[in-house]
Amino acid sequence: MSDRTDSARTWWEGLARAAFSGLQAGERLDVYYAGESSDFARFNAGRVRQGGTVEQNRVSLSLSCGARQASSAIDLAGQLDADTLRVRQEVAALRALVPALPEDPWLLLADGEPDTVREVTGRPDDPGDVLDLVVGSAPAGADVVGIYAAGTVRRAFASSTGQRNWHEVASSHLDWSAHRQDARDRAVKKDLAGPSFDASAFERKAGEVARELEVLARPAHKVAPGRYRAWLGPAALHEWMQMLAWGGFGLKAQRTKQSPLLRMLEGDARFGTDVHLEEHVEGALAPAFQGDGFARPARVPLVTAGAPAGALVSPRSSREFGVPHTGASDAERPEALTMAGGSLAPDDVLGSLGTGLYVGNLWYLNFSDRMACRATGMTRFATFWVEGGEIVAPVDTMRFDETAYHMLGDNLVAIGSDVETLADGSTYGARSTDVWRLPGVLVEDYALTL
Amino acid sequence: MLEGLEASFRRTCPAVEHASLRWHRESRNVAHVRNDVLEPWMRGDEAGVLVTVRDGGGAGYAATSDLSDAGLAEAFRRAQGWAARTRGRSIQAEVPLPTPVEGSYEGPAEQPFTRVAPAELIDRLRQSCAEMTVDPSIVDRHASLEHVDVETLLLDSAGMRVHQRYEVTIPFAVAVAHVAGDSQVRTLGGRGHARQGGLEVLERILPPGRARRVADEARELLAAPMCPEQTCDVVLAPDQMILQIHESIGHPLELDRILGDERNYAGTSFVTLDMFGTYRYGSELLDVTFDPDVHGQVASYAFDDDGTPAKRQWLIRKGILERGLGGAASQARSGVPGVANARACAWNRPPIDRMANLNLEPGTSSFDELVGAVEDGVYMETNCSWSIDDARNKFQFGCEMGRRIRDGKLAELVRKPNYRGISATFWRNLAGVGDASTREVLGTPNCGKGEPNQMVRVGHASPACHFRDIAVFGGA
Structure with a gap:
């Protein structure tokens, strides 16, 4: 939002009023807003590769006439007069299109949903100060590489029926890694997220980076393909859960037999009884309403005691399959997935692992057999060989090919008691508001293949 | 519109070592028929500018959809802020400046998208979707088309002017077959068949009758043996x-x-x-x-x-x-x-x-x-x-x-x-x-x-x- 306007919320409310004032009899207009004021700086080896600011105001207009609907996403200037004109032009285009469309039997529009306001403010970062601290933080013999993304993220919904929702959160996200200059693939990855940049937290993490880089200086332990006892840290489990979230928890994928959890849904497989998963939006960075204005319940159980307990249901799937919706987006994908912690204390992880792999991160997972919930992927960043409960050496990049039913079922030894908050650093099109909360897991016979 | 933007650029471009403006617009239409039902038609018109500044050993950018003089001036002010912030530590500030060129590009479109009525396109996709109803084992059928009209204009303070425009058309057909705990998905188009062009791309990739083969293959895969190791x-x-x-x-x-x-x-x-x-x-x-x-x-x-x-x-x-x-x-x-x-x-x-x-x-x-x-x-x-x-x-x-x-x-x-x-x-x-x-x-x-x-x-x-x-x- 430009400094030249009073505030983003004032602009939004004025825009909604103007958009609805020109509607014709029998029309309904729903408007979803995704805006952000973002500073981005990417850096490499003590220098700034690219730095800049993005001011973005994307509005999705959905015009309905009875059971016919068409939508349009447009970018606006953040200036009320010009934007009002632009919105009216686009509504007119939708008005011309809608009569050509057939009635939609699965269309469900928000009705009686609550008005909400959530604003989380933070002290604005000074990007120059952050860069001063971060870009020059590399220990001797290492490069720091990554991205700093900060500023305000806004989401809002307004309907000509009168519903209003506003969500504005300040966030600062530093996603970086430190790479030894003397050895390729020897790197440590960290991230730091919050309403504002926390310099003291960064200093603590920079200290961890320096210590871990020292271990990475040791000669690599050669690991042959085979099965290994392994600790998958929260960031590694996050990558795995991204795969399960790809159709795993959505009702449409489940009912159309495309869910990777199909075997579990049909009673042929299950996770361990200590595995509990839920969508938990309460207090999360994600808004408590979705793009069509439906409220999202605070918690949606997905897996309880290792067995299916529910699904993410969009309003559209609700109509199609006759199941109450859970305020999910059309993608029916978790935005605030939470897994319950277990009993393995952080200080006991290495001892319980004994001998095996300590995996900090995984990378580039994809299904090798979707129906078996079997995925392949790579280790990346700090992965260590552990003997006698002590980290002894780094391990070079290895490929795994494993099923979630082994990892979280038959071969699950323990779940970490520490549940880590993992802010999604994704910035495709816009900055993500997803925040997941996950522990690590200790597993037996984890399959490495290449 | 482009003439007005060029004039605004000239009025607002700051006195720095180098500045540029890239305007990028993507106008989109997505029609998607799933199991014979048209999902809500999606339009889109995403447009804005990214301005850059290089000055004094620093470089920065700012992006905005506010194309007024005031909006561009504000974007340049922010880009200058980044140039100051990165002074002495900018990679971008040390690479050679571009050689000013003038030119254009126009992509092919034998059948421009705008010449086809939405109802006609919907019927066409419904036909493809219906073709995939080959067997009760087919549990999900999709036929869709995404069309994007892309236009860019690049200007810089040294006189560069590059204008490019093209259409992209992406047809997609998906059939999901399922029996006894296994599902097989067969697709055509989509991830692999993006092309420049208008609706002629739909006719080449997904002509009438072609979607049936997609469903047949999904069904046949259910009965196929596993690939050997x-x-x-x-x-x-x-x-x-x-x-x-x-x-x-x-x-x-x-x-x-x-x-x-x-x-x-x-x-x-x-x-x-x-x-x-x-x-x-x-x-x-x-x-x-x-x-x-x-x-x-x-x-x-x-x-x-x-x-x-x-x-x-x-x-x-x-x-x-x-x-x-x-x-x-x-x-x-x-x-x-x-x-x-x-x-x-x-x-x-x-x-x-x-x-x-x-x-x-x-x-x-x-x-x-x-x-x-x-x-x-x-x-x-x-x-x-x-x-x-x-x-x-x-x-x-x-x-x-x-x-x-x-x-x-x-x-x-x-x-x-x-x-x-x-x-x-x-x-x-x-x-x-x-x-x-x-x-x-x-x-x-x-x-x-x-x-x-x-x-x-x-x-x-x-x-x-x-x-x-x-x-x-x-x-x-």
Whole structure:
């Protein structure tokens, strides 16, 4: 939002009023807003590769006439007069299109949903100060590489029926890694997220980076393909859960037999009884309403005691399959997935692992057999060989090919008691508001293949 | 509109060493029929500018959709702020300034999208969707079309003016077959068939009657045996070759990866700068070009987003690595020859090194000759799974459909075919390259990279190819 306007919320409310004032009899207009004021700086080896600011105001207009609907996403200037004109032009285009469309039997529009306001403010970062601290933080013999993304993220919904929702959160996200200059693939990855940049937290993490880089200086332990006892840290489990979230928890994928959890849904497989998963939006960075204005319940159980307990249901799937919706987006994908912690204390992880792999991160997972919930992927960043409960050496990049039913079922030894908050650093099109909360897991016979 | 924007640029451009403005608009229409029901029609008009400033040893950018004089002036003020903030530590500020050029590009569109009534297009997609109702085992059917009208204008303070416009059309058909705990998905278009052009692309990729074959193949795969686990020869169809080229040639040759810019996200490369000019990337049969001038290929253009004129270049010739995929900035930083491939995905992201049209050149073998050279192997079609390490070396890919090759002939279907290998050795096992009759001009709309993240369309053209001694396997 430009400094030249009073505030983003004032602009939004004025825009909604103007958009609805020109509607014709029998029309309904729903408007979803995704805006952000973002500073981005990417850096490499003590220098700034690219730095800049993005001011973005994307509005999705959905015009309905009875059971016919068409939508349009447009970018606006953040200036009320010009934007009002632009919105009216686009509504007119939708008005011309809608009569050509057939009635939609699965269309469900928000009705009686609550008005909400959530604003989380933070002290604005000074990007120059952050860069001063971060870009020059590399220990001797290492490069720091990554991205700093900060500023305000806004989401809002307004309907000509009168519903209003506003969500504005300040966030600062530093996603970086430190790479030894003397050895390729020897790197440590960290991230730091919050309403504002926390310099003291960064200093603590920079200290961890320096210590871990020292271990990475040791000669690599050669690991042959085979099965290994392994600790998958929260960031590694996050990558795995991204795969399960790809159709795993959505009702449409489940009912159309495309869910990777199909075997579990049909009673042929299950996770361990200590595995509990839920969508938990309460207090999360994600808004408590979705793009069509439906409220999202605070918690949606997905897996309880290792067995299916529910699904993410969009309003559209609700109509199609006759199941109450859970305020999910059309993608029916978790935005605030939470897994319950277990009993393995952080200080006991290495001892319980004994001998095996300590995996900090995984990378580039994809299904090798979707129906078996079997995925392949790579280790990346700090992965260590552990003997006698002590980290002894780094391990070079290895490929795994494993099923979630082994990892979280038959071969699950323990779940970490520490549940880590993992802010999604994704910035495709816009900055993500997803925040997941996950522990690590200790597993037996984890399959490495290449 | 463009004249007004140019005038605004001239009025608001600050007095700095160099400034630029890139306007980027994508107007989109998406029609999607699922199980005979039209999902809500989606339009889009995403547009804005990204201005840049280089001054005093710093560089910065600012993006906005406020195209008024006040909006552009504010964006330039912010970009100047970043130039000041990065003074003395900016990589961008040290690369050569672009040479001012004037030019334009207009993509092909035999049947412009705007000439077809929505109701006619909906009927057409409904017909394709209905064709897939071949059997009760088909549990989900999709037929969709995405059309994007892309227009960009690049101006700079030295007099550059580059205007480019093209249409992109992406048809997609999907059939999901399910029985007794297993599902098989067969697709056509979508991930692999993005093309420049209008509705003629729909007629080429998904003509009436074609969707039925998609559903038939999904159904037939349910009854097929699992792909065997063995080391053997494979023949890869063009719609798998494009993924193989993309992941294990395209990404490793991106100079910004080699320079380390992507180490925190997309990764590095097993290729190092000293390899260019001498490294044997593949067998003598491997010829790969960067070719922005293929009619209808999805990433054809005349200039990249830095304004560098684009032309066909050899990247790998007779298996030897010659040139990297890097724009002017990366070429200056690395000292390695590159191509015009600095590209931005949208108005709100700065250009970085991307693939564009990256093509494997045809050889001399007919399809029958490729298959005929295989005694015992597997033929694979249509990528469905992709995973590769961050240095783009150890990979594992999966396909929707496989077929055994026995004694030089295609034999029975096999399901869930996967294979794995290592880029640095895989291409040296290239044993046969199909001729022009096996070549398809394809492209994907989804190549992700960069911080902040950018998703771009990239084109790949390839013939079918034959590889020896590949580790092949099936599902669980």
